[in-house]
Amino acid sequence: MKQIENESSRLITFSKRKSSINKKASELVTLCGAEVGFVAFSPSGNPFSFAHPSIDAVANRFLNRNPSPNNSSQALVESYRQAKCKELNQQHDELYNQIKAEKAQGKALKRLTKGKSDAAWWEAPIEELNREELYQMKGRMEELRRSLK
Numbered sequence: 001m002k003q004i005e006n007e008s009s010r011l012i013t014f015s016k017r018k019s020s021i022n023k024k025a026s027e028l029v030t031l032c033g034a035e036v037g038f039v040a041f042s043p044s045g046n047p048f049s050f051a052h053p054s055i056d057a058v059a060n061r062f063l064n065r066n067p068s069p070n071n072s073s074q075a076l077v078e079s080y081r082q083a084k085c086k087e088l089n090q091q092h093d094e095l096y097n098q099i100k101a102e103k104a105q106g107k108a109l110k111r112l113t114k115g116k117s118d119a120a121w122w123e124a125p126i127e128e129l130n131r132e133e134l135y136q137m138k139g140r141m142e143e144l145r146r147s148l149k
Helices: 007-032 055-062 071-113 131-148
Strands: 036-041 047-052
Touching: 007 036, 007 047, 036 055, 047 055, 071 131
Parallel strands: none
Antiparallel strands: 036 047
């Protein structure tokens, strides 16, 4: 291996590798419960760091200034973190599924109106629709009916 000669290529490579090492350090923390800390300086001299629980705690522990943290308090913090992560992951999954459903609905509407820029969605040929699209159209027509009432 040798240093990359082109400065812009070197900066791009640093940026990509920096994000990879951040990801790996985060995985070590999550999977193993390790205390991790690293500091890197970019070729332009900008510092970047990653640490868990903090850079001070990791550095003090490395330098033997601070003994191993109290396991009971660490377990409490970790259980709270896991509960919060679970809650956030659940919210993420719900939002992702909503977005997926909305995209599917949008695709169905585009298919219905494809080639008919001046036609409305309710004028789509029913024979060309599948079962799901028919249910969607029925729901929209019921909604339109309620609105008109």
